[in-house]
Amino acid sequence: MFKRLCVIGTGLIGGSIARAAREQGLCEEIVAFGREKNLPNLQLAQELGVIDRFYTDIGLALHNADLVIVATPVGSMRSIFEAIKPYWHPEALYSDAGSTKGSVVEAVEAAFGHVPSNFVPAHPIAGAERSGVEAAQADLFRNRRLIITPLENTDAALVEKLSRFWQQIGSSVSLMSVEHHDTVLAATSHLPHILAFALVGLLGRKDEQREIFKYAAGGFKDFSRIASSDPTMWQDICLANKHEIIPLIQQFKAELSHIEQLLADDNTRQLFDTFTYARNARQRFLETFDD
Template sequence: MFKRICIIGVGLIGGSIARSARQQGLCNNIVGYGRKQDEKNLQAAKRLGVIDDYTLELAEAVQGTDCVVIATPVASIESIFSQLKPLWSDDAIYTDVGSTKGSVIAAAERVFGRVPDNLVPAHPIAGAEQSGVIASVGDLFVNKRLIITPVGNTQPEAVQKIQGFWEGLGSLVSVMEVQHHDSVLAATSHLPHILAFALVDMLGHKDEQSEIFQYAASGFKDFTRIASSDPTMWQDICTANKDEIIPLIEQLKDELDKIQCLLENDDSQQLFATFTYARNARQRFLDQFNTN
C-alpha cells in the first residue's frame, strides 16, 4: 500500500503500527524518527526489526516517504508540524494517532494557516499501560476501533487510503466530525482515566494507605488499572480536551452528590434503582457490542 512509511515517535502505538504494517505487507520500508534522547528506544526498534532504520534528522526521515505517521503525545504535535512545514510534500499522506482531534486541527491551522488537504487526522482506540517500543505488538489494533476525523478540504483519496491502511491493520474504522470525536472520547476514555487517577491519588494519601492497598480486591485492581497509564501522556490529553472534560466532571459531581444525599437520607429504594439502572445500561452496552 505504501512504499516507505516514516513513523515519528516509535513507542507503543508507533511501534505497533510498524509491526503490524510489516506483518500485513502494507509497506516496503519503515523508517523511525525521534530526538537524541529517544535514540536508545530507536536502536531497540531497529534491533527488534520493528523498523528498517532510524534517523535523528527529520529531513532525512521524510525523504522519499509516501506516508508520515505522527505518533507523539498530542502536546508535541504543533512542534512536529512546525518542523515538517518546510519539508511538507504533496506526494505524501500525513496522519496522526492523537487522542484529541480538535487540538490537532488547531495546531495545523496555527502552523500552516489552514489544515493541509493531505493531512488525515486519526485516532486508534487501543493501547496499554506500558510504553516504549518494547511494549509494541503486532495485533494491538485487531478488532479495535479507529476514528478518522477529516475536515472539509481533506482529500477523499487520502481518507480512503488511510482507512484502507488501518483496516489492513485489523481496525474497525469509523469517520466522525472532530468535535463529536472529542466529546465522545471525553466521556468514554478521558473521564474514566481521571476517575482512576483521582481515586488512587486520594487513597494513596491516606495514612492507612498500606492497609488499604493490602486488602484491595480484584474489583479495585480492575477499576484502577488505567491509573498505571503514562502520566505525561494523560496530562497532555486532558489539557488538550479540557473543554469537553470539565462539563462531564461537573455532571459527575452532581451524580455523586445525589448518591451522597440518598445515603444520608437512607433512601435505599432510590439507591437500588440508581445501581440497577447503571447495571442494566452497562449490560446493554455489552450486548450491543459483544464485549466483555
C-alpha cells in the same frame, strides 16, 4: 501499498503501527524519526525489528515517505508539525494517532496557517496502559475501532486510502467530526482516566498513613488499571481536551452528590434504581463491545 512509512514517535502506538504494517506487508520500508534524547528508544526499536532504520534528521526521515504517521503525545504535535513543514510533500499522506482531535487540528493549523488537504486526522482506540516500544504488538489494533475525523477540505481519496490501511491491520473504521470525537472520547476515555488517577491518588495517600491497599480485591485491580497509564500522555490529553472534560467532571460530581444525598436519606429504592440502571447500561456496553 506504501513505499515508505515514516513513524514519528515509536512508543506503544507508533511501534504497534509499524509492527502491524510490516506483518501485513503494507509498506516496503519503515523508518522512524526521533530526537537525540530518544536515541536509546530508537535503537531498541531497530534492534527489535519494529523499524528498518531511524533518523534524528527529520528531512532525511521524511525523504520519499508516502505515509507519515505522527504518534507522539498530543502536547508535542505543534512542534512536530512545524518541523515537518519544510519537507511537506503534496503527494504524501500525513496522519496521526492522537487521542484528541481538536487539539491536533489546531496544532497543524498553527504550523501551516491552514490544515493541508493531505493531512487526515485519525485516532486508534486501543488500550495503552503499558508504554514504550517493547510493548508494541502487531495485533494491538485488531478488532479495535479507528476513528477518522476528516475536515471539509480533506482529500476524500486519502481518507479512503488511510481507511484501507487501518482495516488491513484489523481495525474497524468510523468517520465522524472532530467535535463529536472529542465529546465522545471525553466521556468514554478521558473522564474514566481522571477518575482512576484521582481515586488511586486519594487512596495512595491514605495507604501511606495506614495500609489499606493490602485489603483491596480484584475489583479494585481492574478498576484502577488505567491509573497505570503514561502520565505525560495523559497530562497532554486532559489539557488538550479540557473544554470537554471540565463540564464532564462537573456532571460527575453532581452525580456523586445525588448518590450522597440518597445515602444520607436512606433512600433504598432510588439507590437500587440507580445501581440497576448502571448495571443494565454496562450490559448494553458489553453487547456493543463484543460486536
